[in-house]
Amino acid sequence: MTTTTDRYIGRFAPSPTGPLHAGSLVAAMASYLDAKAHAGLWLVRLEDVDEARTADGAAEAILQTLRLLGMHWDGPVLVQSQRTALYADAMSRLAAQSFACGCSRREIADSQLGLSPDGSAIYPGTCRHGLAAGKTAKSWRLRVPQAGSVIHFRDRWQGHVQQDLGLEAGDFVLLRADGFWAYQLAVVVDDAAQGVTHVVRGADLLDSTPRQVYLQGLLGLPTPSYMHVPVVVNTLGEKLSKQTGALALDLHAPLSQLNHAAQFLGLQLAPTGSVGAFWDAAIKAWQNRWMR
Ligand code: GLU
Numbered sequence: 001m002t003t004t005t006d007r008y009i010g011r012f013a014p015s016p017t018g019p020l021h022a023g024s025l026v027a028a029m030a031s032y033l034d035a036k037a038h039a040g041l042w043l044v045r046l047e048d049v050d051e052a053r054t055a056d057g058a059a060e061a062i063l064q065t066l067r068l069l070g071m072h073w074d075g076p077v078l079v080q081s082q083r084t085a086l087y088a089d090a091m092s093r094l095a096a097q098s099f100a101c102g103c104s105r106r107e108i109a110d111s112q113l114g115l116s117p118d119g120s121a122i123y124p125g126t127c128r129h130g131l132a133a134g135k136t137a138k139s140w141r142l143r144v145p146q147a148g149s150v151i152h153f154r155d156r157w158q159g160h161v162q163q164d165l166g167l168e169a170g171d172f173v174l175l176r177a178d179g180f181w182a183y184q185l186a187v188v189v190d191d192a193a194q195g196v197t198h199v200v201r202g203a204d205l206l207d208s209t210p211r212q213v214y215l216q217g218l219l220g221l222p223t224p225s226y227m228h229v230p231v232v233v234n235t236l237g238e239k240l241s242k243q244t245g246a247l248a249l250d251l252h253a254p255l256s257q258l259n260h261a262a263q264f265l266g267l268q269l270a271p272t273g274s275v276g277a278f279w280d281a282a283i284k285a286w287q288n289r290w291m292r
Pocket residue numbers: 012013014015047187201202205
């Protein structure tokens with residue numbers, strides 16, 4: 001596929017840990033509508049880089065659900081587990097800013113620096129200038145500037161976002177102790193490799209974005225435009241996910257699933273009688289809301 005700099009390229013990047021549910025449909029729909037509203041391309045990438053969490057059959061089930069819901073992607077589906085050489089190459093370009101770390105999760109948690117916004121303990125810097133005595137390398141981390149270095153960006157839904165990387169995220173993992181590449185590195189490499197100009201995804205990833213913007217800068221890659229849409233939560237206020245028991249979409253009633261997701265995204269649609277008519281109406285409603 002050729003990519004040009006002036007064409008909108010969006011993507012949906014599910015992790016195949018289970019079937020699509022009402023929460024992941026919202027993220028898929030928002031990215032699809034934004035791409036279609038801009039007459040852009042909509043790519044699908046399977047983020048199975050965390051192979052330990054990948055569920056058998058989930059990737060094909062997600063793709064089949066997208067087809068049934070009338071969401072047709074452009075170009076081939078990229079599969080992260082087949083692209084590890086690219087992540088290794090990016091990592092080698094970050095050699096000067098990264099370091100081997102021998103700390104266990106427990107040791108990092110014990111330092112009690114608090115949690116980064118995504119829930120992982122903030123790294124206390126133990127191995128940042130060399131492996132501490134008696135430790136063997138487990139993971140590789142990126143050295144981020146100490147407190148005071150703030151990443152800013154404008155999010156199309158959330159507005160101005162800023163994060164002090166040193167204080168709020170800390171030195172973060174590029175290559176995990178279990179040998180898998182970290183999401184933050186893989187997503188940055190692939191968004192750039194696919195020429196993605198617009199990232200539209202769930203707001204649970206808002207706090208990861210400053211780390212991704214920082215990595216883009218180090219790797220000399222462009223920063224796409226970002227839009228983080230609200231996430232669907234259950235009655236306990238937890239994000240819908242496989243871990244919180246989210247149910248697979250009921251594909252006997254695709255229109256009803258689509259209408260629920262559109263309503264969640266704040267789109268007012270008159271009832272439609274077919275999946276095709278739903279998308280026509282939803283794309284117009286998205287254009288009215290976001291592109292006027
Ligand atoms: N694979 C991630 C997820 O399913 C999404 C990553 C992204 O959109 O950047 O939560």
